[in-house]
Amino acid sequence: MSGDPLLPVLGGEIPFDSTALEVESRAEFEIHLARRSLAGLVVLGLRLDLDPPDFSGVDVSGALFVGCRLAGETVEIDLIRRGAHLVPPFEARPYPTHPATLYTPEDLSFGFAEDGFAGMYDTLVYQHFLEHGGASPDIREALSQRLHDAGIDNALGKALAAWVCGRDVKAAVGIMGGHAVPRGSSAYRIAAMLAWRLASVGRLVVTGGGPGVMEAANLGAYFNDRPASQLVTAIDRLAAAPHFADHEPFTAAALAVRAAYPAPATAVSDVVGRLRHGGLALPTWLYGHEPANLFAGQIGKYFSNAVREDSILRLARGGIVFAPGWAGTVQEIFQAATKTFYQTDGPSGPFVFLGVDHWRQLPVEALLRPLLARSPQGDQSHLVVVTDSIDVALTALAR
Secondary structure, eight states: OOOGGGHHHHTTSOOOOGGGGEEOSHHHHHHHHHTTBOTTOEEESOBTTSSOOOOTTOBOTTOEEESOBOSOHHHHHHHHHTTOEEEOOOTTOSSOSSOSSOBOHHHHTTTHHHHTGGGSHHHHHHHHHHHTTTTSOOHHHHHHHHHHHHHHHHHHHHHHHHHHTTSOGGGEEEEEOOTTOOTTSHHHHHHHHHHHHHHHTTOEEEEOOOSTHHHHHHHHHHTTTSOHHHHHHHHHHHTTSOOTTSHHHHHHHHHHHHHHSOOOHHHHSSHHHHHHTTOEEOOBGGGTTSOOOOSOSEEOOBSOHHHHHHHHHHHOTTOEEEOSOOHHHHHHHHHHHHHHHHTBTBSOOOEEEEOHHHHHHTTHHHHHHHHHHTOTTSOOGGGEEEESOHHHHHHHHHO
16 A cells, blocks of 8 residues: 555656556456456456356466455355465445545445435445544454555556646645635635636646645636636535534535536546546545545545555645645645655655745744755755745746
């Protein structure tokens, strides 16, 4: 669960096409079956117990079946004897043990229309997470969660490879900030407008996938092909349910805005279109009490918060905007500063702090400038920008 598939993307290269070795649909599986060879392939999460395929005479040496359901023990034993490897699905889990794709808002909110917040997919997985030890699960649950997160790593790498093709890899900008910022507040509106402008000029907006500033940023990216006046109207509608702790009205308001302003068909037909309309969100079930962010185009939801946070910061090579926030945001600031200090993931974009008064209360600038000035890669203190102006922020990110 190291996230290695992302590294070639962040290094500016198109990664090795792992998709060529991965079988993610029954139609794709049947093509390889007709060729009588699954050798070396990775078959992900298929229901091979339905209309069971005939494996006789098929080369399965080195094939890896992950989370697949097979017709019975006899088939499983036969495949193993002939050189295949099996990682069976874990039973009684409300989530896939190896998702082949990232989540969408429709996936996470599935069930809300019939059963409300308590019955939607995102909530059911969180309840399972709590009931099975939370951050300290038993070994079976831990393995299941890690398989899930490895699948998200893999799907994230492929999605970014598709998006990077023909684009500057430094065009991904992170927007961080407080999860408790109310809808309709000044901080919420500024984050949404900044993201709207960034996405309008082709930047990929990356957030932590929660409510507050994170939702505002994905909302701005979601509206990037619409007039700013429509974004303002949408925020006014959302402001009728300002606080994320009111789960039912909070989620209902988001779904109502999505219904009133549906993404164009071209934006939901492929991964790249979704990333252009709503950006990318990487939330975690560790903070599952926060409702799902339903404006991101693609969502890589993790069980592991540590992997999730590292992935966000590694992706944001075009710079990071820190809107007002407290403990979690401050943690991310210094985690990002460590990466910049050592250039762990290559040269860093700017650190833009939106909200002069807030960031003077928390003396991050006074701490960061002397720290980054001593980087072994040379003085990096010029990367720190503290401002109240969206225009200044955009200029810094463009630079």
